[in-house]
Amino acid sequence: MSKNTFRIGGVHPHDNKISRECAIEQLPLAPTVYIGVSQHIGAPSVPCVAVGDKVKVGQVIAEPGGFVGAFIHSSVSGTVKSIAPRADLAGRASTHIEIAVEGDEWLEGIDTTDTLITTIPEDPKAIIEKVKLGGVVGLGGATFPTHVKLSPPPGSKCERVIINGCECEPYLTSDFRTLLEKGEQVVVGAALLQKAMGGVPCTIAIEENKPEAIAHIREVIAKLGYKDMEVMVMKMMYPQGGEKQLIDAVMHRQVGSGALPISVGAVVQNVATALAVYDAVQKNKPIVDNSVTVTGECFPRQANLLVRVGTPLKYIIDYLGGIPENAAKIISGGPMMGRAVANLDAATVKGTGALLFLTEKQTRRAPETHCIRCGKCADACPMGLEPFLLNKLSKNADWEACEANAAQDCIECGCCLYSCPAHIPLLDNIRVGKGFALSAIRARAAAAKAAAEAAKK
Amino acid sequence: MSKLLVSPSPHIHSKDSTKSLMLDVVIALIPAVICSVVFYGWQELLVLGVCVASCVLLEWAITKYMLKKPSTIGDLSAVITGILLALNVPYTTPWWVVFVGAVVAIGVAKMTFGGLGQNIWNPALVGRVFLLVSFPTYMTTWSKPQGLFGVDAVSGPTPLGAIQEGLMQGSTVQELTSAYDYKDLLFANLGGSAGEVCALALLAGFVYLCCRKVIKPWITLSIFATVALTSLIFWVINPARFTDPLFNLLTGGLVLGACFMATDYVTSPMSVWGGVVFGVGIGFLTVMIRYFGSYPEGVSFAILIMNSVVPLLNMWFKQKKFGRK
Ligand code: SF4
Ligand code: SF4
Numbered sequence: 001m002s003k004n005t006f007r008i009g010g011v012h013p014h015d016n017k018i019s020r021e022c023a024i025e026q027l028p029l030a031p032t033v034y035i036g037v038s039q040h041i042g043a044p045s046v047p048c049v050a051v052g053d054k055v056k057v058g059q060v061i062a063e064p065g066g067f068v069g070a071f072i073h074s075s076v077s078g079t080v081k082s083i084a085p086r087a088d089l090a091g092r093a094s095t096h097i098e099i100a101v102e103g104d105e106w107l108e109g110i111d112t113t114d115t116l117i118t119t120i121p122e123d124p125k126a127i128i129e130k131v132k133l134g135g136v137v138g139l140g141g142a143t144f145p146t147h148v149k150l151s152p153p154p155g156s157k158c159e160r161v162i163i164n165g166c167e168c169e170p171y172l173t174s175d176f177r178t179l180l181e182k183g184e185q186v187v188v189g190a191a192l193l194q195k196a197m198g199g200v201p202c203t204i205a206i207e208e209n210k211p212e213a214i215a216h217i218r219e220v221i222a223k224l225g226y227k228d229m230e231v232m233v234m235k236m237m238y239p240q241g242g243e244k245q246l247i248d249a250v251m252h253r254q255v256g257s258g259a260l261p262i263s264v265g266a267v268v269q270n271v272a273t274a275l276a277v278y279d280a281v282q283k284n285k286p287i288v289d290n291s292v293t294v295t296g297e298c299f300p301r302q303a304n305l306l307v308r309v310g311t312p313l314k315y316i317i318d319y320l321g322g323i324p325e326n327a328a329k330i331i332s333g334g335p336m337m338g339r340a341v342a343n344l345d346a347a348t349v350k351g352t353g354a355l356l357f358l359t360e361k362q363t364r365r366a367p368e369t370h371c372i373r374c375g376k377c378a379d380a381c382p383m384g385l386e387p388f389l390l391n392k393l394s395k396n397a398d399w400e401a402c403e404a405n406a407a408q409d410c411i412e413c414g415c416c417l418y419s420c421p422a423h424i425p426l427l428d429n430i431r432v433g434k435g436f437a438l439s440a441i442r443a444r445a446a447a448a449k450a451a452a453e454a455a456k457k
Numbered sequence: 458m459s460k461l462l463v464s465p466s467p468h469i470h471s472k473d474s475t476k477s478l479m480l481d482v483v484i485a486l487i488p489a490v491i492c493s494v495v496f497y498g499w500q501e502l503l504v505l506g507v508c509v510a511s512c513v514l515l516e517w518a519i520t521k522y523m524l525k526k527p528s529t530i531g532d533l534s535a536v537i538t539g540i541l542l543a544l545n546v547p548y549t550t551p552w553w554v555v556f557v558g559a560v561v562a563i564g565v566a567k568m569t570f571g572g573l574g575q576n577i578w579n580p581a582l583v584g585r586v587f588l589l590v591s592f593p594t595y596m597t598t599w600s601k602p603q604g605l606f607g608v609d610a611v612s613g614p615t616p617l618g619a620i621q622e623g624l625m626q627g628s629t630v631q632e633l634t635s636a637y638d639y640k641d642l643l644f645a646n647l648g649g650s651a652g653e654v655c656a657l658a659l660l661a662g663f664v665y666l667c668c669r670k671v672i673k674p675w676i677t678l679s680i681f682a683t684v685a686l687t688s689l690i691f692w693v694i695n696p697a698r699f700t701d702p703l704f705n706l707l708t709g710g711l712v713l714g715a716c717f718m719a720t721d722y723v724t725s726p727m728s729v730w731g732g733v734v735f736g737v738g739i740g741f742l743t744v745m746i747r748y749f750g751s752y753p754e755g756v757s758f759a760i761l762i763m764n765s766v767v768p769l770l771n772m773w774f775k776q777k778k779f780g781r782k
Contacts, residue, residue: 008779013469090463170469244779254780329462340463356468363468369532370574372475375727384778406778414467421473422574428465 003208005235006245009382011415013238013336015209016170019295019302024177026306027319029104033076033310034086034096034347035061040137041144042068047097053080058107058286061097070145071135072097075288075308077105089313089332089346090339096347099310111283116184118224120195127196127281134280135287135350140164140241140270141337143351146277149269150196152262158197159265162250163190163274165206165213166234166241169334172354174291175271177304179206179213182275183220189274191226192281197267201228203250207236238336239413243268245382257409258441272353287350292316296357298324307348314344316355328360335363336414366423377416377426383409387416387426394433402433403440410434475573478722479533481671485662486540486717492655493544501548504555509539511559519568534573538562541581544713545757546588550595557591558584578764579724582714582757589757656712663716672720676732680715681706683740691748699748711743714756724764731767731774738763 038044043066055061055074062072078101086096106112121127132147152158163186167175179186187204194202204221206214218231232250234240244255246268253264261268269277272290279285287309294303294316301320313330317323323330331338333354341355377387385406393401402408407430416426494501516535520528529535542558562584570576589596666672684705691699705711719725719739726735739759746755 008776011471013471248779256780257778259780329464329468331466331468335469336467338466338468340461340465340468342461342463344461358468360462363462365464365470366474369475369529370572372478372534372574372722373727374478374722376473378727378776381776382779384776384781386775406781409779409781412466418467418469418471419473421475421478423470423474427467431465 003235004205004232004249005237005240006242006248006382008248008384009380009415010237010239010245011380011418012236013170013418015236016297017173017176017209018171018297019173019293019304020176022173022177022302022304024174024181024291024304024306027308027311027316029076029101029308030311030315031101032081032312033099033101033308034312035072035075035099035310036086036088036347036349037062037065037072037095037097039072039143039309039349039351040070041142042066042070042148044095045069045072047083047095049074049080049083049097051080051082054078055080055099056105056107057288058110058284060286061099064145068145068148070137071133071286073135073286073288074099075310076101078102087343087346089341089343091342096310110285112285116188117282118188120188120191121281124196124198127192130281130284131196131277133286134276134284136273136276136280137287137350138270139272139276139290139351139353141333141351141353142243143349146269146273149267150193152267156260156262157265158200158262158267160200160251160267161190161193161197161202162246162266162268163193163202163204164241164243164246164268164270165204165210165217166246167210167271168207168236168238168240169336169338170238171295171356172293172334173295174293174304174353176210176213178271178275178291179210180216183213183216184224185278186271186274187217187220187224187226187229188282189276189278190229191224192277193267193269193274194226194229199228201230202226203230203232205232205234205240205246205250207234207240209236239382239411239415241270242382242411242413244411257406290348290350290352292348292352293354293356294320295354296324296327297362298326298359299357300324307352309350310347312345312347313341313355316348317344324357326359327357329358329363331356331358336418337412365425368424369422371422371424374421376419376421380415380419382413382415383411385410387420387430388424390430390433391424391426394429399433399436399440403437407433408437408441475532475534478671479537481666481669482537482717483533483540485665485671486537486544488658488661489544489655489713490540492658493548496655497548501543503552504546504548504550505540505543507552507555508543508559509536511556512536512539512542512563515559515563516568516572519564520572524568524572529572532573535563538567538580538584541713541717542584545581545585545710546596550588550592554588554592554595558588561587574723576723577767578761579718579721582718582761582764586757586761589752656707659712659716666716666720672722673729673732675729676719676725676736677715679733679736680711680719680740680743683737684711684744687741687744688748691744705744705747710756714743714760715739718756719760719763724767726767726770726774728771728774728776731770734774735763735767735770738766 045062046065047062049061056077059074061074078099081098081100083097085093128147128150136146137143190202221229247266276287289308292305292307330341390407512535513530517528517530520526562580566580566583567576667674685702688702688705692701726732742759743755
């Protein structure tokens with residue numbers, strides 16, 4: 001078995017996939033759901049229902065607020081109770097549509113059966129349009145609207161679709177379960193993406209710690225007889241699932257600083273997104289639910305749940321037996337890049353992939369000591385940066401030097417902080433420098449654009 | 458569960474800490490320590506004890522009373538400095554001389570720079586070189602190892618010292634080196650400071666550190682390669698004047714220096730290529746000092762000189778950034 005991985009840096013956290021044997025199960029409906037209007041990167045969506053309206057599952061309740069935007073659909077049937085600000089998991093308020101659940105009535109035209117539909121529409125545009133109508137966003141973490149990604153700017157050409165099945169974050173297993181249980185749908189979804197991009201080859205990248213999934217997907221591809229589609233076995237290495245890292249691993253091309261994957265001819269979608277594309281195009285089913293891994297050594301019941309969008313976190317946790325006594329931190333997502341939950345009343349969004357419970361001992365940071373110049377952070381950085389240096393520059397508020405040393409390239413993977421034996425909060429500080437470097441770059445770009453336009457007139 | 462912890466990602470950490478890494482270095486030094494105690498006996502034990510105890514106590518006292526900061530002795534780096542200093546001086550060195558070495562190593566070379574991570578030169582080496590310059594008599598009266606239960610020590614010069622002396626009196630290198638069996642050098646049977654006597658024990662520690670991924674092997678290997686190559690060239694040109702490569706590799710603390718002193722995180726370059734250049738520099742300077750310098754043994758000076766250019770090496774040799782030219 002050939003094993004592929006990216007060329008710079010990376011770390012090997014223990015994979016801790018303790019919920020890998022738990023089949024995906026349907027979470028019962030919550031009595032009320034809260035569907036946020038900013039669940040994706042880009043402009044918040046604009047609600048198009050009013051308080052008191054009756055809605056069905058799959059009905060559009062908010063429309064895209066701009067080019068980079070997405071449709072949002074009701075995940076339940078019932079009555080709209082309120083459209084008001086509500087705190088997200090970090091405690092920040094944003095508009096949510098509150099719906100009281102009544103029964104489970106789906107919008108006409110949505111195919112809710114399990115029948116596999118393998119015929120691929122001929123017209124790429126039709127596929128992309130359906131992806132847009134289905135409210136599909138990247139479910140690998142970035143939640144970038146998928147139809148935008150599938151419409152490359154003029155002049156750039158896609159050469160390969162990569163399906164990201166690495167799931168390189170420790171603990172997470174929902175993509176793994178999806179590959180096993182809905183492999184056919186994922187493969188058809190991949191074929192749809194191939195078609196949408198003009199019939200380019202497709203690589204499904206899966207890390208070696210998921211041999212069952214590798215074997216199963218290979219079987220499915222052979223059975224369905226899709227051409228130009230292959231499974232690539234990846235070495236276990238974090239952050240393999242990072243977009244730039246994965247493209248480097250699969251295509252041996254490095255996306256430049258500030259550039260998009262399409263600049264090297266790649267389009268990356270993750271496994272859950274491929275499934276959502278299948279649902280949207282073949283079944284007319286928009287994103288109303290997604291798989292969430294609920295796990296942690298201290299959590300009594302490991303699970304992979306199919307959760308309706310907008311379900312309060314507390315409802316999920318209570319369903320599985322409540323928060324364990326010794327849990328100190330709840331993370332939405334994986335332990336390397338996930339976000340700590342401050343507010344249990346927050347509701348899930350399309351991109352919610354996991355709820356992870358860590359004990360104080362697992363997660364408490366040790367006190368910071370002097371840098372011993374061991375270079376471990378630089379060795380670990382998958383972007384080839386010098387975290388110890390960026391850390392110092394950020395702390396000195398030397399934003400120009402931050403930019404000169406490429407702080408803006410940081411992908412916030414956390415490898416540096418994870419590796420530092422002196423427990424220096426490298427990434428915490430680098431994030432600040434990155435922010436300033438990015439805004440400087442954006443300001444310059446805006447100024448240049450304004451100048452160019454002024455010159456034209 | 459009372460209150461949820463909220464902090465930025467990442468939420469987990471590797472098992473490595475400064476202390477765990479330093480502990481690995483201490484473990485890696487144990488074979489050499491055992492070896493030197495077995496060969497030199499209780500006097501070596503005394504030197505080790507005084508070195509380690511004074512390094513740790515000095516660091517503790519300086520942080521507590523002079524810097525008024527939390528003590529840093531828990532990271533074990535002072536223990537390593539102590540052991541390395543001990544392995545770098547002859548076992549016959551009086552305890553107060555050893556103590557002076559510790560004061561220079563910890564007090565001057567480490568703490569005045571701000572402690573671990575801030576120093577430019579390897580503390581143990583600074584201590585050693587200070588003693589070499591200030592107390593040459595104690596530092597150059599090396600003795601043939603007599604073993605743990607041995608009686609009176611027979612004094613004699615180290616192999617390198619003997620050869621330099623011999624050359625000055627007009628003998629050829631062949632005559633002089635014929636006195637040594639290289640197996641003795643590997644298995645610690647010749648005079649020298651403790652750390653110079655058992656190459657195998659030191660190499661075992663080095664392999665352990667590489668396996669545990671505490672250090673990368675490139676610095677050490679490039680030192681060995683450079684020493685071998687440079688001395689090979691000289692030796693082929695004039696075997697009567699210059700010692701052969703194997704002799705240079707196995708004597709004069711080269712193994713100790715290459716495995717444990719040149720690989721010190723703080724005072725060595727971070728990148729692989731920086732490390733290789735650093736190693737080549739040390740190897741070349743060592744051979745030059747040995748062949749042409751006034752001190753028979755060049756490793757300490759070579760490492761200290763190269764320590765000074767580490768900031769430059771860190772600037773010149775960087776990992777290529779992702780997706781950039
Ligand atoms: S968080 Fe940023 S600086 Fe740190 S390792 Fe990842 S990319 Fe490099
Ligand atoms: S890993 Fe930590 S201690 Fe090592 S060089 Fe980087 S910042 Fe310094």
